[in-house]
Amino acid sequence: MRQQSRPPGPRGEPVFGNSRQYARDPFSFLTACESAYGDVVAADLGPMETYIATNPADIERILVGDHAKYRKPAFQDDALGRLLGDGLLLSEGDRWRKQRDLANPAFDMSRIADIADVMARHATEAVETWAAGDDLDLELEMARLTVRIIADAMLGVDLGEERVRTIQENLEPLGARFEPDPIRFVTPDWLPTPENRAYEAAVQRLEDVVADVIDERRGTEGSADDEDPPMDLLSILLRAQNRNEQTDEQLRDEVVTMLLAGHDTTALTLTYAFYLLSEHPDAEQRVHAELDDVLDGPPTFADARELTYLDRVLQETMRLYPPVYVMFREPVVDVKLGGYRIPEGAAIMLPQWAVHRSPRWWTEPERFDPDRWTRERRADRPRFAHFPFGGGPRHCIGKHFSLLEAKIILAVVGREYRLEYARDEPFDLRGSLTMHPEDGMPMRVRER
Numbered sequence: 001m002r003q004q005s006r007p008p009g010p011r012g013e014p015v016f017g018n019s020r021q022y023a024r025d026p027f028s029f030l031t032a033c034e035s036a037y038g039d040v041v042a043a044d045l046g047p048m049e050t051y052i053a054t055n056p057a058d059i060e061r062i063l064v065g066d067h068a069k070y071r072k073p074a075f076q077d078d079a080l081g082r083l084l085g086d087g088l089l090l091s092e093g094d095r096w097r098k099q100r101d102l103a104n105p106a107f108d109m110s111r112i113a114d115i116a117d118v119m120a121r122h123a124t125e126a127v128e129t130w131a132a133g134d135d136l137d138l139e140l141e142m143a144r145l146t147v148r149i150i151a152d153a154m155l156g157v158d159l160g161e162e163r164v165r166t167i168q169e170n171l172e173p174l175g176a177r178f179e180p181d182p183i184r185f186v187t188p189d190w191l192p193t194p195e196n197r198a199y200e201a202a203v204q205r206l207e208d209v210v211a212d213v214i215d216e217r218r219g220t221e222g223s224a225d226d227e228d229p230p231m232d233l234l235s236i237l238l239r240a241q242n243r244n245e246q247t248d249e250q251l252r253d254e255v256v257t258m259l260l261a262g263h264d265t266t267a268l269t270l271t272y273a274f275y276l277l278s279e280h281p282d283a284e285q286r287v288h289a290e291l292d293d294v295l296d297g298p299p300t301f302a303d304a305r306e307l308t309y310l311d312r313v314l315q316e317t318m319r320l321y322p323p324v325y326v327m328f329r330e331p332v333v334d335v336k337l338g339g340y341r342i343p344e345g346a347a348i349m350l351p352q353w354a355v356h357r358s359p360r361w362w363t364e365p366e367r368f369d370p371d372r373w374t375r376e377r378r379a380d381r382p383r384f385a386h387f388p389f390g391g392g393p394r395h396c397i398g399k400h401f402s403l404l405e406a407k408i409i410l411a412v413v414g415r416e417y418r419l420e421y422a423r424d425e426p427f428d429l430r431g432s433l434t435m436h437p438e439d440g441m442p443m444r445v446r447e448r
Contacts, residue, residue, distance in 0.1 A: 017044025056382035087257030
């Protein structure tokens with residue numbers, strides 16, 4: 001492949017390149033790069049060459065058409081590897097395919113349909129502790145709820161208050177470790193800085209919870225010879241271990257991945273959805289009218305399929321506030337994007353945040369408009385102008401689970417209450433592995 005000129009990009013500072021600009025506000029940085037430089041942007045964000053791909057056609061080629069030419073980047077194997085190990089999110093090659101094949105039955109649509117009642121029960125129990133006039137940190141409330149659901153549905157355990165509290169208390173030092181920070185690029189993970197010590201301690205406490213969960217389930221997983229063996233993910237993995245197909249380390253990695261990745265993104269989607277509905281009363285009224293028309297008791301899987309406007313609200317929420325706001329891939333061979341040669345081993349950034357809000361693909365991109373997700377209006381948009389769950393073989397295995405869970409929780413809350421944003425000023429965003437409101441999401445519970 002013949003060498004071509006380097007893609008355009010923002011001028012950086014000596015030593016730090018663009019890393020301090022990105023760390024100050026990754027969202028504005030990504031938007032500015034997409035707007036100013038177009039499809040392929042060169043940025044200096046650390047020790048690796050970094051390129052930002054913002055054209056949906058290129059993103060589709062990376063994730064789908066030419067996916068075999070790319071892998072998850074090696075730079076995600078340090079602190080992130082310490083946390084998630086070789087779980088489904090980070091593993092590669094034959095190991096990933098084997099683990100994905102094992103996990104697929106736990107996420108089969110027929111099983112997910114049966115889990116709707118579990119989701120509704122947990123949501124109802126949570127909402128029963130609320131009362132009109134209560135002030136909530138909705139982000140925290142949703143995280144507590146979704147971690148209980150993922151533990152019940154995919155690990156087969158009731159976490160209880162103490163283990164839920166332990167998980168929540170340790171999410172902050174875990175998340176802080178992945179906030180953009182130019183100094184961290186040159187700070188070894190083994191250096192005993194206060195941040196590294198807090199991170200290591202948080203990982204250890206999380207591992208203690210995971211070990212407890214696995215020990216609790218051993219002996220209850222059934223066998224393949226049983227007429228109706230449990231099909232939650234942990235049961236499937238334990239049965240595989242009984243066949244000498246899983247190590248203790250693999251069990252640990254998959255359970256940690258499921259606990260963290262399986263609850264955080266859904267909790268954030270719900271947090272932003274309730275905020276957007278509180279700021280757009282017409283849409284909120286349409287949601288309530290649809291709930292009143294469809295529901296006759298707690299929401300079921302069949303009900304969720306009929307909540308079509310609510311589905312559009314969720315799609316629009318994930319467009320404006322994608323919990324995973326940027327993805328990375330690393331080419332394993334030299335590739336060509338937008339006419340430029342991208343070398344093997346570079347970091348390619350796929351920024352949901354910038355693409356989802358680009359006027360190149362969206363009319364009035366800053367406006368909350370659930371009806372842009374009607375069939376007619378979707379027809380002419382590039383497929384990967386919206387990719388909150390990634391795409392291709394590595395698309396999020398929990399996509400359908402997450403969407404059903406979000407609809408069920410929105411329905412349970414919406415039958416009883418409306419939520420009102422409890423600040424006068426807008427919230428700021430904080431980038432980590434996922435995109436969080438800077439200081440939580442204060443909401444006030446109101447009667448409908």
